[in-house]
Every structure is written in C-alpha cells, then in structure tokens.
Amino acid sequence: MGIHTSLETLMKGERRDPVMEIEQAVANRALILRLSGELDLKTAPSFKETVLQALGAARLHDLVVNLSAVTFVDSSGIGVLLGSYKELQRGGGQVVLVAPQPHVRTVLELAGLARLMPFVTTEAEALELVAAGRRQANA
Amino acid sequence: MPDGVDNIMELRFPSLAENVGMARVAVAAFASQLGFTVPEVEELRVAVSEAVSNAVIHAYPDEPGWVEVTCKLREGTLLVTVRDYGCGIEDVEAARRPAYSSDPERMGLGFAFMDSFMDSVEVESQVGKGTTVRMTKRPKREPIRV
Numbered sequence: 001m002g003i004h005t006s007l008e009t010l011m012k013g014e015r016r017d018p019v020m021e022i023e024q025a026v027a028n029r030a031l032i033l034r035l036s037g038e039l040d041l042k043t044a045p046s047f048k049e050t051v052l053q054a055l056g057a058a059r060l061h062d063l064v065v066n067l068s069a070v071t072f073v074d075s076s077g078i079g080v081l082l083g084s085y086k087e088l089q090r091g092g093g094q095v096v097l098v099a100p101q102p103h104v105r106t107v108l109e110l111a112g113l114a115r116l117m118p119f120v121t122t123e124a125e126a127l128e129l130v131a132a133g134r135r136q137a138n139a
Numbered sequence: 140m141p142d143g144v145d146n147i148m149e150l151r152f153p154s155l156a157e158n159v160g161m162a163r164v165a166v167a168a169f170a171s172q173l174g175f176t177v178p179e180v181e182e183l184r185v186a187v188s189e190a191v192s193n194a195v196i197h198a199y200p201d202e203p204g205w206v207e208v209t210c211k212l213r214e215g216t217l218l219v220t221v222r223d224y225g226c227g228i229e230d231v232e233a234a235r236r237p238a239y240s241s242d243p244e245r246m247g248l249g250f251a252f253m254d255s256f257m258d259s260v261e262v263e264s265q266v267g268k269g270t271t272v273r274m275t276k277r278p279k280r281e282p283i284r285v
Contacts (some may be wrong), residue, residue, distance in 0.1 A: 040156075040159055040188055040192070042156040072181075072185075078248060
C-alpha cells in the first residue's frame with residue numbers, strides 16, 4: 001500500500017475529537033471563553049472559529065480567555081490569541097488572559113503576549129479590567 | 140542499535156494536525172527515562188510540537204506526506220530529529236528569524252521556541268527534498284543515583 005492510498009484511507013476514517021473544549025459566556029459586552037485541554041495546530045482552528053463567530057454574532061467589545069484548564073499551548077494557539085487581539089484592538093477592545101498554568105504562562109510570556117494583554121488570576125478581575133478600560137476610553 | 144546510542148525510538152506518521160499531539164506525548168514519554176524536571180519536559184513538548192507542526196503545515200502543500208521523529212539517548216543527552224521529505228526551505232537562515240513566517244497566524248514563533256527550549260537546534264533543508272531538524276536537550280540537574 002503506497003503512502004497516498006494509506007493516507008486516503010486514514011483521512012476517510014473517523015477523526016478523533018479535538019482534545020480541547022470551549023465553554024462560552026457573555027458578561028457586560030465581554031466574551032468569556034473557558035478553554036480546557038491542549039491548544040495546538042489541531043485545536044487552534046476551532047478556538048479561532050469560536051472567537052470569530054461569537055464576536056461576529058454579538059456586539060462584543062472585549063475577550064476574556066480563561067486558560068486555567070489549558071495544559072499545553074504552542075505557536076498555533078498563540079497565533080489565535082494575537083489574531084483576536086488585533087481584531088479587538090481595532091474597536092478599542094482588550095484581550096485579557098485568566099490564570100494560565102505556570103508552564104503555559106512561560107510560553108505566552110516568551111512570545112511577548114504579556115506586553116499586549118494583561119494576565120489576571122480570576123474572571124472577575126478580568127471583567128473589572130475591561131470595564132475600567134472602557135470607562136477610560138469613554139472619558 | 141547505533142554505536143554510542145543507549146536507547147532509540149522511531150516514529151513515522153502522515154503529516155496530519157492530529158499527529159502533532161501524539162508526537163509530543165511519545166517524545167515526552169521517551170524523555171522520561173532521563174530525569175528531566177516537569178518544566179523541562181514542558182519545554183521539550185513545545186519544541187517538538189513546533190518542529191512537527193512546521194512539517195505538517197509547510198512541507199507538503201498539496202497532499203499529506205510522511206514525517207519521521209527519531210529520539211536517541213546518548214550519554215545522558217536526548218537527541219530529537221524531525222524529518223520530512225517535502226518541499227524544503229529555500230532560505231533556512233531567514234526562516235529561523237523570529238519575525239519570519241509564511242503563515243501569519245503562527246507569527247514565526249516556531250523556531251524561536253525551539254531555540255529557547257532546547258540546548259541546540261540544527262536545521263538542514265534541500266528544496267524539493269525535505270527538511271531535517273535536529274535538536275538536543277540535557278537535563279540541567281544530574282540524576283540522583285541510588
């Protein structure tokens with residue numbers, strides 16, 4: 001069996017579910033996404049799609065990403081966070097990251113994300129921060 | 140077993156996104172015999188993920204092809220090789236610069252992470268023949284011998 005035949009068979013086979021779950025909530029015009037699992041090349045597209053769909057469907061101003069249950073992130077996941085940041089920044093919105101695990105935080109900081117988006121420990125803090133940002137913008 | 144090698148593992152899989160996670164789990168499991176700390180294993184997982192993701196995204200633009208990951212243990216050092224037989228990289232030096240990326244979503248961070256998290260990273264590529272990334276990592280703390 002050549003590689004093309006074997007790959008074709010593989011592609012037609014049942015795919016495993018991506019090893020990431022996303023829970024959504026909206027509070028005070030901020031989209032809250034609670035991710036769990038691994039954020040990599042396989043799962044980053046569904047994260048991106050969720051962000052785009054949710055932001056497109058409602059007039060949401062900010063994005064709060066709860067990373068406390070994320071066990072792995074690489075440049076594919078960081079790309080989606082940066083893309084979301086650019087998208088929201090155009091409308092004056094913010095991206096706030098909540099409670100990344102220490103090894104995930106190391107990767108995010110190495111990519112320079114701490115310069116662009118605040119890291120906080122709770123969703124409540126994140127919501128206070130985006131509310132303050134909006135008040136400042138409207139002042 | 141090759142000369143001077145204490146243990147070896149070889150993986151071969153199609154360049155599909157779902158195999159990136161499998162590769163990093165397998166390499167981390169192989170590395171566990173070396174006494175890496177948990178943060179060191181996390182660094183290794185990111186580096187492997189980046190090297191394999193590069194092969195999945197860039198090596199075979201038209202249809203999936205094979206990716207090979209080889210892990211060797213030599214004198215307390217882990218050697219990881221990620222090889223593809225795809226389109227190759229025209230300018231390896233440019234590809235390794237942090238700002239470089241042919242995929243704007245990944246911001247050219249792949250090689251930056253590999254460089255930061257591994258002790259050494261070598262990239263060899265030939266256009267039309269493929270790319271080989273060789274990385275090494277050694278536990279910072281000497282294992283406790285009992």
